[in-house]
Amino acid sequence: MFTRLAIPDVILVEPKRFGDHRGFFSETFHADRYDDAGIKGPFVQDNHSLSRDQGVLRGLHFQIAPSPQGKLVRCTAGKILDVAVDIRKGSPTFGQHVSAELTADNGHQLWVPVGFAHGFVTLTPDTEVQYKVTGYYDPNADRGLAWDDPALGIDWGLGGSQPVLSDKDTKHPTLAELPEHFTYEG
Numbered sequence: 001m002f003t004r005l006a007i008p009d010v011i012l013v014e015p016k017r018f019g020d021h022r023g024f025f026s027e028t029f030h031a032d033r034y035d036d037a038g039i040k041g042p043f044v045q046d047n048h049s050l051s052r053d054q055g056v057l058r059g060l061h062f063q064i065a066p067s068p069q070g071k072l073v074r075c076t077a078g079k080i081l082d083v084a085v086d087i088r089k090g091s092p093t094f095g096q097h098v099s100a101e102l103t104a105d106n107g108h109q110l111w112v113p114v115g116f117a118h119g120f121v122t123l124t125p126d127t128e129v130q131y132k133v134t135g136y137y138d139p140n141a142d143r144g145l146a147w148d149d150p151a152l153g154i155d156w157g158l159g160g161s162q163p164v165l166s167d168k169d170t171k172h173p174t175l176a177e178l179p180e181h182f183t184y185e186g
């Protein structure tokens with residue numbers, strides 16, 4: 001099932017699971033069905049990250065031209081709160097975000113299109129996230145947005161505690177400081 005969220009370009013995917021006495025089987029990607037639902041490939045790279053601690057926060061990240069990335073994100077061990085922030089100039093939802101709890105148990109996926117900053121916080125230890133992207137990794141195009149920018153109003157569910165961050169993720173600009181990298185195309 002595909003559901004457009006409050007920012008309709010972001011799509012929640014709930015793949016069917018066929019359970020039996022052995023466990024389950026699920027198709028986790030289907031190019032034609034996903035394209036028909038608005039999830040536009042082609043996907044050129046798969047990523048996999050493991051976060052050892054609960055409270056690891058990776059984000060908010062995006063790549064700019066010439067290497068923008070759409071991301072199809074799922075959690076294959078543990079739980080995350082996955083967040084997408086609209087950073088498209090001229091968008092009616094500029095600066096707003098949507099989020100979804102992706103877990104190994106629910107198998108849900110989030111489609112984060114080009115023009116969004118993406119990040120997640122882990123809700124359990126030993127959390128693994130796997131995602132397909134529509135652009136190759138390009139360190140020169142790698143950019144970020146401050147996860148804790150008050151203007152974004154993201155509730156990461158940290159209960160006031162500081163997340164575990166990479167050094168890079170402590171230094172990103174706020175939305176007000178962010179150059180215009182993407183333009184809303186309606």
Ligand SMILES: Cc1cn([C@H]2C[C@H](O)[C@@H](COP(=O)(O)OP(=O)(O)O[C@H]3O[C@H](C)C(=O)[C@H](O)[C@H]3O)O2)c(=O)[nH]c1=O
Binds near residue numbers: 059061062071119
């Ligand atoms: C993203 C990436 C990283 N790397 C190398 C670069 C570093 O040596 C190492 C860790 O990279 P980084 O700290 O950027 O990893 P994350 O903090 O998990 O970044 C990712 O987290 C958020 C949630 C995202 O949406 C992006 O996919 C991505 O930015 O992996 C690669 O070799 N290829 C890649 O595609």
